[in-house]
Amino acid sequence: MKAISTQTYGGPDVLAYSDLPDPKVGPDSVLVRVKAAGVNPVDWKILAGYLDPMLDTHFPLVPGWDVAGVVEAVGADATEYEVGDEVIGYVRKDAVQHGTYAELVAAPVRTLARKPASLSWQQAAGLPLAGLTAYQSLARVAAKQGETVLVHAAAGGVGSLAVQIAVARGARVIGTASERNHDFLRSLGAEPVTYGEGLADRVRALAPEGIDAAVDFVGGGVVDVSQELLKDRGRVASVADGEVKGKGGHMVWVRPDTADLTALGALADAGKLTVPVAAVFPLSEAAEALRQSMAGRTRGKIVLEVS
Template sequence: MKAIALNKYGGPGDLELMDLPEPRLGPDSVLVRVKAAGVNPVDWKVGAGYLDPVLDAHFPLVPGWDVAGVVERTGPDAGEFSPGDEVIGYVRKDWAQNGTYAELVAAPVRTLARKPAALDWHQAAGLPLVGLTAYQSLERLGVGEGQTVLVHAAAGGVGSLAVQIAAARGARVIGTASERNHDFLRTLGAEPVVYGEGLADRVRELAPDGVDAAFDFVGGDAVDVSQQVLRDRSRVLSIVDHDVAAKGGHYLFVRPDPEDLAALADLADAGKLTVEVDRVVPLAETAEAWRHSQSGRTRGKVVIEVS
């Protein structure tokens, strides 16, 4: 099969288009013919070795955890799916090697759900990791109807999903973004504010009584600023700041969960959730997708078209 892989830790320039053996199929896994794969910052961080202390890597290393495709074959204990089923998945395992930047991926059933019909293949490939991160973040802080929430980096991959999910739950959403993305945020259901110096004052103008929950999807001083405007300083969650727990908040590293993934698919099919696709590149040009992701200027998702 064709796949993009690394022979050693490195960056975009070290990615190679290779012919690799078909991945082995475990008893509770299915073989997915990949239509598209989502690109996430964690992909190039794994490729650079930044997660080496917590995630073993084996080479050649095929990056990627997001997938949308069609089931080609099933293991003997993978009765949840049948050949021909259209699926999406956050195919994260306990080591890094056989990722989703490939024509075929062996995916445990615990990482998959059925593809939402409302999304095309590119949108579907961009949904799993960011959607689950947003969904599990909101679940962790119990966001619901009538609450006011602050979402940092609201126009990004995770943030744009968090805005939509929170709005679908009946929450009021204030989202930080550059001014060029403010109209986009309004279409998602957020009240936009410019990030940067004076952010706490701008949030207070919109929510004089404070906000109920805050979500840091960007890093920097987002946690500290959030705690200045929160009614309860503990109701801040970060996926970036590893020190957030020491500050009284919550840290989250997204987990594969088929029920959460199915809930996201249901929201998409109900017209309450969509995925903004910033750029689509062919498999052979994955290096360009990584460079664009590393620029920090993406709106929504970067996606690799595989087949």
């Protein structure tokens, strides 16, 4: 199969577009013919070795955890799927090596769900990791109907999905973003505010009674700002602030979860959730896709088109 791989840690320049053996399919896995693969910041962080203290890594390493594709073969005890089924997945395993930047990926069934019919392959590939991060963060702070939720980095790949999920739950959403993304946030149902110095005052002007919950997808001290505004200081979750637990909030490291992924698909098929796709690259140009991700200015998801 064709795949993007590296023999060493480094930047995007260490990646090669090459031939690798087809993956082996375990008893509780299926072989997926990849249609598209999502690109996430964690991909280039793994490539740089940042997660080495946390996850065992083996070379040659194929990056990528997001996939949308078609089941091509089924493991001996993978009764959940049949050949030809269309699936999406957040294919994070216990060790990092066999990722989704490839024509084929062996995916444990616990990481998969049915592809939402309403999403294109590109949109579907951008949903799993970002969607699950948003969904599980909102669940951690128990955001619900009638509440005011503050979403930090609301125009990004995760934040834009969190806005839609919270709106679908009946919450009022205030989202931080640069001014150029304010109309985009309004189109998703959020009330935009500009991030940076004075953020707390700008949020108070919209919600003088305070906010009920906050989710942080950017870091940089916004947990502290959130806690100034929260009625209950514990109802803040972050994927980016390693000190949030010590401040009484919640740290979120997204987990593969079929039920949560299925719920996201149901929101999409009900017309309540879409996946903004910022850029699409062919698999062979994965290095350039990662460079764009590293720039940190993308509105929506970056996706690799594989087959």
